[in-house]
Amino acid sequence: MIVILKSGVSQDRIDSFISDVKEKNLDVHVSKGVDKTVLGLLGDTSKLDPEDFLANEIVESAERVSAPYKMASRSFHPENTVVKIGGDGSTACFIGDGKTVPLIAGPCSVENEKQLIDAALAVKKAGARILRGGAYKPRTSPYSFQGLGPEGIRILEKAKKETGLPICTELMSASELKYFENVDLIQVGARNFQNFDLLKEIGKFGKPVLLKRGLSGTIQELLMSAEYIMANGTEQVILCERGIRTYDGYTRNCLDVSAVPYLHKVSHLPVVLDPSHACGIRWMVGTLACSAVAAGADGLEIEVHCNPEKALSDASQQLPPVMFEELAVKLNKYAAVEGKTI
Amino acid sequence: MIVILKSGVSQDRIDSFISDVKEKNLDVHVSKGVDKTVLGLLGDTSKLDPEDFLANEIVESAERVSAPYKMASRSFHPENTVVKIGGDGSTACFIGDGKTVPLIAGPCSVENEKQLIDAALAVKKAGARILRGGAYKPRTSPYSFQGLGPEGIRILEKAKKETGLPICTELMSASELKYFENVDLIQVGARNFQNFDLLKEIGKFGKPVLLKRGLSGTIQELLMSAEYIMANGTEQVILCERGIRTYDGYTRNCLDVSAVPYLHKVSHLPVVLDPSHACGIRWMVGTLACSAVAAGADGLEIEVHCNPEKALSDASQQLPPVMFEELAVKLNKYAAVEGKTI
Amino acid sequence: MIVILKSGVSQDRIDSFISDVKEKNLDVHVSKGVDKTVLGLLGDTSKLDPEDFLANEIVESAERVSAPYKMASRSFHPENTVVKIGGDGSTACFIGDGKTVPLIAGPCSVENEKQLIDAALAVKKAGARILRGGAYKPRTSPYSFQGLGPEGIRILEKAKKETGLPICTELMSASELKYFENVDLIQVGARNFQNFDLLKEIGKFGKPVLLKRGLSGTIQELLMSAEYIMANGTEQVILCERGIRTYDGYTRNCLDVSAVPYLHKVSHLPVVLDPSHACGIRWMVGTLACSAVAAGADGLEIEVHCNPEKALSDASQQLPPVMFEELAVKLNKYAAVEGKTI
Amino acid sequence: MIVILKSGVSQDRIDSFISDVKEKNLDVHVSKGVDKTVLGLLGDTSKLDPEDFLANEIVESAERVSAPYKMASRSFHPENTVVKIGGDGSTACFIGDGKTVPLIAGPCSVENEKQLIDAALAVKKAGARILRGGAYKPRTSPYSFQGLGPEGIRILEKAKKETGLPICTELMSASELKYFENVDLIQVGARNFQNFDLLKEIGKFGKPVLLKRGLSGTIQELLMSAEYIMANGTEQVILCERGIRTYDGYTRNCLDVSAVPYLHKVSHLPVVLDPSHACGIRWMVGTLACSAVAAGADGLEIEVHCNPEKALSDASQQLPPVMFEELAVKLNKYAAVEGKTI
Structure with a gap:
């Protein structure tokens, strides 16, 4: 840590x-300028707030001179982390292996058994490796559809059995963790990315985590939230950029594609992009997905629904299967430029 | 709701x-222009997402034509809501009565019994009406001081008994609600302002709530979060503006003082400002507090610590008692311009 | 335009x-709801401010129902505009033809003849189609290098003669237009994107224009600024996204890659991306450039300097020739996915 | 300047x-940590960009350790700058004297002689000390009213003669400076706050300047723009906060009231607030004006029009005279808390 003192301060x-x-077990290097004194604080400064x-x-x-995160930092752990999803009652998928760009796809919400299984079969056919679907839904309005809860998880488990796809779904409250035993990848949503109590409990639970960046979360805050999960026991964390909030509302959020190379530089954790939430507009999802692959994303999360117009949530951004299939073909071509496959 | 159709769409x-x-039980008014067709959707559109x-x-x-919130809306409830804090083992304080601008003051964190009681006595002497202190602390880093938890609540209860001040403290997880029986005002922090599961449980609990606006929360989202609490049973909600995140980092956050008149226009709920978190710099707190009173705030939340330099959190923004006392005198003068007192 | 009236307004x-x-020559359609009256205003509303x-x-x-821009709008001009740069004393380059993704490359500032010619030869060799270099520099500090002015233009003209590359340089004041007779593409910088007097004069001048989006310019404002140029006589306008200002400062600006598909949807003008200014960090430029090509950019502007560490401006983001050459090879591969070349 | 070197760098x-x-005439202090080397660069670093x-x-x-601005800095010039406006053919007004909070008032645009003189008489009667009115208008759309230009200036001069009020109007292009000989306070608008060529020419012109902060201008950028004017010869600069752009659009802009105490801390220049542009809504202007006075503003700029509904620009935010008069009375009460008058 570098501390700069005001000018004209007495030596006392x-x-x-x-x-x-x-007294805080730090060493201090003093550098006196013409005008100001600069102190270099050396030692473990991770517990200090500048x-x-x-x-x-x-x-x-x-x-700060050094980053406030440790376990999430590449300097602490130089090798890439590869997160293994599923494998137990489903076909394992690896995120962060540098050879694949797996697609995590499925509907925004689990609405009923038929709707989910139809979507699961469709995304599997197109090449998706993980099935997503929301059982607990963080809705801005208390009057909107709030998700099926445990019944939604049960339906996801059934889809897993039928398709062999590992399943990914969002947790909103630690008290529901009891239903997540068979979930392969637990998602933390943007609105809970600094719900520190939830992060601690997920960290203790031990399953792989997909951690979404908050609506106005900084990259450093995202890594600090990953650090919460890791410091509590789970090192299998995937970071997810899903669009940030800016002054311009022409898209729902603004995909911050630079987060991919930057996170790869400072952290060893894999980075997934979510083009669906980034733009919120169906016709734009594909273009952003291609852009994300070219930016080096380790995977993509894309919403797919067999009948988007009738969807109970996020109707405007979900792709019908035919669009998703075409997109998967194109994504494979972009991935091939770097010798990868979806 | 107004829906505009694209040009060149067939009548079918x-x-x-x-x-x-x-089919959604709405009436539709059709208005055909030269180029585009405009539909007016009439009826209860609160469950719809445009x-x-x-x-x-x-x-x-x-x-939308009408706001998506109802219970929080002034058109639904024209009279100001006055929130009563304490009165049971403490001196009741009313927020939103139009005659007072009560100060909610105390340290950022409860650190130990002596520290809290000293601060409680100091803020009471200066004229504060409610004691604040954090027992559960939402810290960006897992390595920072995380608060005393239930022991912190116990200390707050003791301070309440000694000073007669109602107490206000933050809840981070519904599973801790069991310790909040004697808390007079439950705070929801900025990072949990869209933790919808927490909002639902707090709504069912029934105690008055101080709901902080998220770091990049819109005014409408703040009101929708209030609506979550109200729809679950608690109408005693105080809205709190505590600085928003912008592109400029010269202060910790940016106090959005316009939120006061705007919230008063569209909602009947009282509005409190938190100048301490807004700027994060001790010397600026007082100026912002005066500005907040002139903007019509119904109360202020201000951090006070008897020895700020040694504080375990937010050291840079807490006021020592002497500064707080001087500030209270000045705030009373600003309040007097509109015939109010602190 | 849709105007919603307050409830309880008298018919008078x-x-x-x-x-x-x-009286403003508009037709009015009235739609009465239970509570509110909605008016549809029909006719030419482009001069009205809602x-x-x-x-x-x-x-x-x-x-508004219809966009406030006309000449820049795709509904007004459905075919893509292809902008022709150079051809007179240089090899013409076409931007927006759907078959190429031309690179506009060269140093941030023109520093001296040798520096510019060396850079020009290097970027030409790597495949760039247009040479950029700043003669007038918009620097935040009055004490920083302000550019060579007319002498810089003279050096650019010399480089054009030696390499056959069309030249692109920034104009900061209409009074300097007299030096721009031989400039092939006039750049309007981010800080002048709403300098309306400058836009008018450039529009009258008639040369192709590269219009950069302001630091916090909305997409609509960018199109309105293009409209200023077009309404004054120049339809050869290229839109340029160069990173926007957000709350997170981990990169200099935030590349808003979604601007490409969105601008293509609503406008017929070509869209160029500037990854150098977007991130401001040399090692990240290449990744963002690939991402931009996959997003469908019609061209890229990239800063290249033969000795970046000694550059008089933007030292941290300029690429040395060897990095630029490698990048051009990779960009060609990404362009090939859609059947394009750089 | 503090430069931190990467770890593992060779001594060579x-x-x-x-x-x-x-070689840049700087002294270097080296501080070696366990891991990283920190260099303190001492001397005149104002020309360097970190x-x-x-x-x-x-x-x-x-x-940076020290601010990049010098002439605008309080450490360079500890005493407050008091700017004298008018006095030559008008009654002089002082901004920044610590005893008054002068009101700069008048219509958004000069529309015709009667309209301006009526407004001038009304604002004078209510206590305003300077008359504002736009002759050159920076409009987002090329199809909107662009101002009367030189004829507008002539009308302002006439109003000055009739009322004795000094006049303030915006300059958009240096080529129009020839019409500004009798203007008492030259305004630089938000969209031109980094139009460095304009700042240089205004600096050479020598008249007092009201410099508005850009829509997303940082405080440091505002001071650097003031530095441009000062370094070119004009030290009579007034800084103006007029609302910044954030993610929330419930007001036109967001009044950043903290700018007042912060600018007073780091600079000696007076600070004026513009509540009209900050909110853009007539009914909110008064509340923000009161809040601005309590924040310590050295003056306020407020738009007033005798018939706002018919105004050719900014119709929604201009106050009718009766509202302005009532507001002036209230502002005087807030000013009195600190012993000031409007």
């Missing part, structure tokens, strides 16, 4: 500040 | 769309 | 409002 | 980097 106050810092130093009125600014 | 498809809409209409490819755009 | 006031609107209707206190909201 | 490369830096250091691949990050 500087000494007293330095001795306070040393903003807290500003409480001392002799401090002008404080900045 | 328009008729089929209209009959689909009528975006879902976009799933139908004949639709160009869809917009 | 509605009638008076309608007759005011009709916000102005709010001045009338009986109006609750007002929204 | 560090030495070579340091000698490069020393981002440029990232061009060198041994550099991990670079941050």
